Structure formats: structure tokens, C-alpha cells
Amino acid sequence: MTISFDGQVAIVTGSGRGLGRSYARELAARGARVAVVDLGPDAASVAGEIVQGGGIARGYEVDVTDFEAVTSMAGEIMSDWGRVDVLINNAGILRDKSFAKMDLTDFRTVVDVHLMGSVNCAKAVWQTMIDRKYGRILFTSSSSGMYGNFGQSNYGAAKAAMLGLMNVLHLEGEKHGIRVNCVTPSAATHMTEGLLKPAHEKLLTPESVAPGVAFLVSRDAPSRVIIAAGAGSFARIYVTETQGVSFPPDRLTAEAVRDSFHAISDTNGAVPLQTAFQQTDKLAALALHASASGE
Known part of the structure; x- marks a missing residue:
């Protein structure tokens, strides 16, 4: 059966370009009305692309670290479209430096965007999802959060936090029909410019991640799943615990x-x-x- 978002409303943050843009276009192509959220004019530009292609979308210039602005946007979407079914938290930034050289302002800024930005957006739609007994929320984690990456203590910490947030919201949302997942995407975007091997850049397109994301926010989505995605390849990440040893x-x-x-x-x-x-x-x-x- 084809995955469809007909009649649904999706919010995609950081969707003015790169991965978020590909997610917004994928969901719109499958019938969703999409709120394209980003800073600056790119949000309206991507929404325009979707509309020109026959879809339904609207751009919102919103800073996800501003809870009042996020809440206002969610209220406007509810007023105009009557529902929010899907939230994809994709907005993010980088401020790379080794921990010894990193200014704590840069640490806080990255945590604010990735962690608190995701918290703000989830909080803004959480109650309406509870009320409607349906919701799909996707957090964007990273291999940097799962495994570490030199010079990314701020980014890695924020991305590792997505795991804890997913786990708790899964438990709290399960009885309300809310499913919560994580994706760790690998793609050639402005955030990874100059970091990837040239041979890999052609394969690691944002579009090659989008199908996995669409599945994770679909009606038949699992919950509390972490999917690694890149270059059309997908893997599931597990956090396991050994049997252990006890001492008298x-x-x-x-x-x-x-x-x-x-x-x-x-x-x-x-x-x-x-x-x-x-x-x-x-x-x-x-x-x-x-x-x-x-x-």
C-alpha cells in the first residue's frame, strides 16, 4: 500500500534548504499540507516550489528557539488548517571547535537550536496531538551524538539529547496514539560542506534520506526507533545493555x-x-x- 499523507498537516523545521527541503517536498508530493519553517526568505521560496508543483504549502519565518513565536505559528496553522499530524524537527546549526577552544556561548547556541528548538516545537503541538489521539514526531539526531566526532562537543551533546527526548515522549505519547522516532541523516548540505569525501557527496543527497523520514512519520510508523539514513541506505541503531555481573x-x-x-x-x-x-x-x-x- 502506498504511503499517503492525504488530508494531513505537517510541520517541517529547517526546511528552507537541504534535508528539510527534501522532507517538505516528499510529504507534499504524498498529499500533505506542509508548513515550511526556517529563518529568512528560504521558507517562502520552498513553499512556493511546492505550490508550483501542485502541492499545498506555506512558509513561516520562525526562530525555533523562540517558544512564543513557535506557539503562535502552531496556533495559526491550527486555525487555518485545523490540525497538526506530523512534526519533523530538522532545524540545526554548527559551531565546530575543539572543546578546549570552544566558547561556551557557541555551546549554548547549538544546544538551544537543536535541543530546545525541538522541545519548543514538540511542546507547541503536543496537546493538540493528545486531543486528537494522533501524532507523529521525528527528532533529528546524528552519528556525532551516537558515536562522537572531534570538534563537536556542543553538537554531539545536543544530538545525543534527542535520544532521551524520544524515549520519554514515546512513553508519554503511546497511549494517545503519538509515535516518536529519531533519524540520524548523512547528507551533503551546507552544514557538511567541505567535510565529506568528494566521491561520497554525489551519493549523499538529501533526497536519498527523505523516503526513510516519510516512513518514520507515516500512519504505519513504528515508535522509539532510530534510523540511520544516507545515500539511499538505511540501518537501525539499537542501544543495548549487557546481562551484567553481580558481586556479593x-x-x-x-x-x-x-x-x-x-x-x-x-x-x-x-x-x-x-x-x-x-x-x-x-x-x-x-x-x-x-x-x-x-x-
Whole structure:
């Protein structure tokens, strides 16, 4: 069955160019009315492209770090189009420097745009999604947040935060029909200019990421999923936890942890956990089992 967004309304931030533009065009081509959100005239320009192509779109020049402006935009969209079904948080910036040389103003600015910008937009549409018992929210994480990248402590920290935000909003939104996911895109855009291998740039188009994004905000989307996407290739990222090792009180020392570190790190039987307390229960159960068996 073809994925369709007929009758739906989508907000795409940072969609004046690059990845966001490709997402907005993809959803519009599949029937969505799209709010193209960005700073400056690019928002109106992309909305115009969509309209010229037969779609429905409107541009909004909004700073996602300004909660009042974001809330006002969401209210206007609700007033004019009556609903918000999809939110794609894509707006972002870079301020790369090694941690030793980084000004904390640049650190805060990047966190404000990526983390608080995503929080502001999600908060602005959250209640209406609860009320309608439907919503699809996508956060943009990054391999820098998952695995690290030199000179991107600010960006990596902000992008890693998307994982925690996704996990909690998934749990809080699940009973209301809201599904929340993350994408870690790799694409040749103005933000990656000069950073990619020339041979890869031709493959890493924003358009090659858009199909995965469309799936993650579709009616049949999963929830609490992290998809890595780039060059038409897709992979799923899992966060797992090993089975672990428990020590009785008479052997509970730093040296015991050191000497058992290989066993603690054994990935056999590692599983993704579903809640924070599941980890707590697992560790306590491990200790109880070890105590009962006399280990």
C-alpha cells in the first residue's frame, strides 16, 4: 500500500534548504499540507516550489528557539488548517571547535537550536496531538551524538539529547496514539560542506534520506526507533545493555569490577531496555539471583 499523507498537516523545521527541503517536498508530493519553517526568505521560496508543483504549502519565518513565536505559528496553522499530524524537527546549526577552544556561548547556541528548538516545537503541538489521539514526531539526531566526532562537543551533546527526548515522549505519547522516532541523516548540505569525501557527496543527497523520514512519520510508523539514513541506505541503531555481573558484599570492590570487566562487557544476551526502571529491576534481580545461588 502506498504511503499517503492525504488530508494531513505537517510541520517541517529547517526546511528552507537541504534535508528539510527534501522532507517538505516528499510529504507534499504524498498529499500533505506542509508548513515550511526556517529563518529568512528560504521558507517562502520552498513553499512556493511546492505550490508550483501542485502541492499545498506555506512558509513561516520562525526562530525555533523562540517558544512564543513557535506557539503562535502552531496556533495559526491550527486555525487555518485545523490540525497538526506530523512534526519533523530538522532545524540545526554548527559551531565546530575543539572543546578546549570552544566558547561556551557557541555551546549554548547549538544546544538551544537543536535541543530546545525541538522541545519548543514538540511542546507547541503536543496537546493538540493528545486531543486528537494522533501524532507523529521525528527528532533529528546524528552519528556525532551516537558515536562522537572531534570538534563537536556542543553538537554531539545536543544530538545525543534527542535520544532521551524520544524515549520519554514515546512513553508519554503511546497511549494517545503519538509515535516518536529519531533519524540520524548523512547528507551533503551546507552544514557538511567541505567535510565529506568528494566521491561520497554525489551519493549523499538529501533526497536519498527523505523516503526513510516519510516512513518514520507515516500512519504505519513504528515508535522509539532510530534510523540511520544516507545515500539511499538505511540501518537501525539499537542501544543495548549487557546481562551484567553481580558481586556479593564481601567481594564488592573496585578491583573485583576491574577483574570482571571482560565479563561485564560480554555482549552475549545483550538486550534493549524499555524503561529506566527496567534497568533498576534487572540489576536488583541479578543481585538477588547471585545471592540465592551463593555466587
